Structures are given as structure tokens and as C-alpha cells.
Amino acid sequence: MMRVDVLKALASERRLQILEWLKEPARHFPPQVDGDLERDGVCALFIAEKLGMSQPSAGEHLKVLAAAGLVEGTRIKQWVFYRRNERRIAEAVQDLADL
Numbered sequence: 001m002m003r004v005d006v007l008k009a010l011a012s013e014r015r016l017q018i019l020e021w022l023k024e025p026a027r028h029f030p031p032q033v034d035g036d037l038e039r040d041g042v043c044a045l046f047i048a049e050k051l052g053m054s055q056p057s058a059g060e061h062l063k064v065l066a067a068a069g070l071v072e073g074t075r076i077k078q079w080v081f082y083r084r085n086e087r088r089i090a091e092a093v094q095d096l097a098d099l
Contacts, residue, residue: 006092009068014051015061019070021050022084035076041083044073068092 009015021028025037029046048058062082065071069088073080 003068003095005064005068006070006095009064009070010092012061012064015065017051018047018061018065018082019084019089021047022071022082025083032081034079035074035081038083040074040076041072041081043079043081045079047082 022042025042029037029042029050031037032043032046035041035043044059044062045055047062048055051058051061062071062073062080066073066082069085070092071082072085073082075081
């Protein structure tokens with residue numbers, strides 16, 4: 001059964017863009033001082049910069065994606081790094097196909 005929070009998360013072009021970028025983080029983001037792009041994810045600051053918006057605005061998009069389980073955040077020092085939750089994304093794709 002498709003969860004409403006997943007539909008809400010997927011209803012935004014910006015959130016879809018974030019998911020697309022996180023699919024190949026090394027291709028879309030510069031190297032980070034802390035955190036490995038592939039293993040730890042991408043710093044929320046880099047995501048905000050790439051979106052061309054403030055950190056709080058980007059943070060709201062990331063919060064919606066995290067609430068739906070589509071991304072996972074990891075805190076390293078004072079930053080949060082985000083990566084895709086491939087298992088949950090695959091479930092959401094299957095749920096959409098079942099509709």
C-alpha cells in the first residue's frame with residue numbers, strides 16, 4: 001500500500017531532483033572534507049547550494065524525503081549527510097506499479 005508521505009515526497013520537482021543527484025553523488029557534488037559522498041552521503045549544505053536555496057528551505061525538502069524513508073541522514077560533526085534509501089525507494093516504485 002502506497003503511503004501518503006511517499007506520494008507527498010515525490011510530488012515536488014526539487015525533491016525528485018535531490019533523489020536523482022543522490023543516485024550518483026560523486027558526479028553531482030564536489031569532494032567533501034568530512035564524510036564520503038558514496039558511503040556517508042552528501043552534506044545538506046551542498047544540496048542547498050546546488051538547489052540554489054537557503055539551508056532551511058532545502059532542509060524542509062530533505063525532512064519530507066526522510067519522513068517518507070526515501071533518504072537517510074547521518075550526522076558527522078555539525079553537519080547532516082544524506083544518502084538514498086534504495087530499499088525504501090524500490091518498495092515505493094513497486095507500490096506505484098501496483099496502483
